[in-house]
Amino acid sequence: MQPSQFARMLRSLYVNVPVPAFYRDVAALVRERYFPLIVTTNFDTLLEQALAQTGVRSSDYKITTIGTRTFDAILPSEEPLTHIVKLHGDLAQDTAYVSPEQIDDALRTSRQWIKSDLVGDIIMVAHVVDNADPINKWLAHGAQRELWWVSQESPPPQATAWASVLRVIDGDLGRTGVFLSQLALRLLSAPDSTANDPAEDLPSVESLLASPRERPILGDETLEREIFRNQSLLYSLDQATSPRERNPDVQAQIVHQKRVIVKLEDRARARPDTQQRVLQALGSVLNSVANGATIGKGAIEVVEYIRQQQDTLKQEFDKPKPNQIVVSAALGATLAVADRMLTEFGPEVISPDDVRRLAAFIPSAAGKVVL
Structure with a gap:
């Protein structure tokens, strides 16, 4: 089946489908210029229908479908109320991309735009994470953004690479309809006509959106x-x-x-428990070296050195945000000493298990530390 035939078949399924209420909430916000850019993976025309029902004319907004000849610069000559960018096709143009290969091929026409314009703050509503979806990798181009994750599901681990500040609204409040209706209610509610500055009475977006969430704790x-x-x-x-x-x-x-x-x-x-295990591993190395201190020359100095590294790590771990470079360097230097002791004095002083225990906490970069 040709892609255009497939799109026409899909379009027939949307005939007489009622427009969900949350689409009208989005349309009402667009009418008030709240969303200058909407990027969607939906290929239906429900949003366009909602805009029409809300009194927004087709000439008031612009639609770009990735992978078609209609694609042009993101900034039009006349500023519209919003620019709708369809990543997975548009049934109105008989296009629908359903496989990662089709999506990736369509994105080839617009990679420069994605790199330059998807770097701002984003509200991500009901995004389904599929590791095979090439769209996800483009989110990393603007990692300094603030990102609001709105979904009934918690964000995936890779979402931490998509933003410098991650705000999460999940559970029942993360349902698409609930969030968008509440957002429209807060932003579009009428200000007190007696106020000196009506703008001050408008509910703040921050009062609705969640506070920055710590990264999800993973076992x-x-x-x-x-x-x-x-x-x-x-x-x-x-x-x-x-x-x-x-x-x-x-x-x-x-x-x-x-x-x-x-x-x-x-x-x-x-992780706090991991920090404790790091210090325990260091203690194990320290005890091994100390127990064999009489075996070889220099063992006492090694004991003192590892104690100094322990103190450095304890000081870092006591901070709200440990300096990972300092931590990696301290662990790497200690591993280098432990490895050298294993070579010079043998397993009587320090066991290979101790070295492996330390190595488990050290990234490859730390292994480059040379004493």
Whole structure:
């Protein structure tokens, strides 16, 4: 079946489908210029119908469908109320992209726009995360944004790489209809006509949206699975092509995957229980070296050195946000000492298990520390 035939078949399914109320809430906000840019993965025309029902003319907004000849610059000559960008096609134009390959191919026409215009703050409503969806990787281009995650489900671990500040509205309040109706109610409620400054009486968006949420706490097993899964993805990307054959998109994916892994490793080291295990591992190394201190020259100095590293790590772990560079360097330096002691004095002083225990907490960068 041709893509256009498939789109026409889908369009027939939307005949006489009533417009959901939350679409009219969005349309009412658009009419008041609250959403200058709407990016959607829906290929139906329900939003356009809601705009018409709310009194917004088709000439008041602009639609861009990724992958079609109608695609042009994001900034039009006349500023519309909103610019609707359809990532998965538009049934009004007989286009619908359903596979990751089709979506990725359509996005080729607009990559520069995605890099330059999807860097601002975003409210992400009811986004379904699919690791095969190429759209997700583009979110990392604007990682300094604030992102509001609105969904009944909690955000996935990779969402922490999509924003510098992540705000979460989940559970019942994260239902699409509930959130959008409440947002419209708060933003469009009439101000007190007797107020000196009516704008001051308008409800603040911040009063509705959630406070920044700490990154979701993941158990050790979940973190390990996420790290392993992302390392596997990185390995697959790295092995698929040689460095010379990689196009910019693949290289960007590899860089992004490395960042995700580093963030996950940082989270693993930053967990309170993990911090305790780090110090326990250091203590184990310290005891091993101390017990064999009479065996070889220099063991006493090593004991003192590891104690200093313990103090450094304890001071960092007591801070609200430990300096991961300092932590990695301290662990890396201690591992280097432990490894050298294992070589010089043998397992009587420090066991290979102690070295492995330490190595588990250290990213590859820390292994480059040289004493």
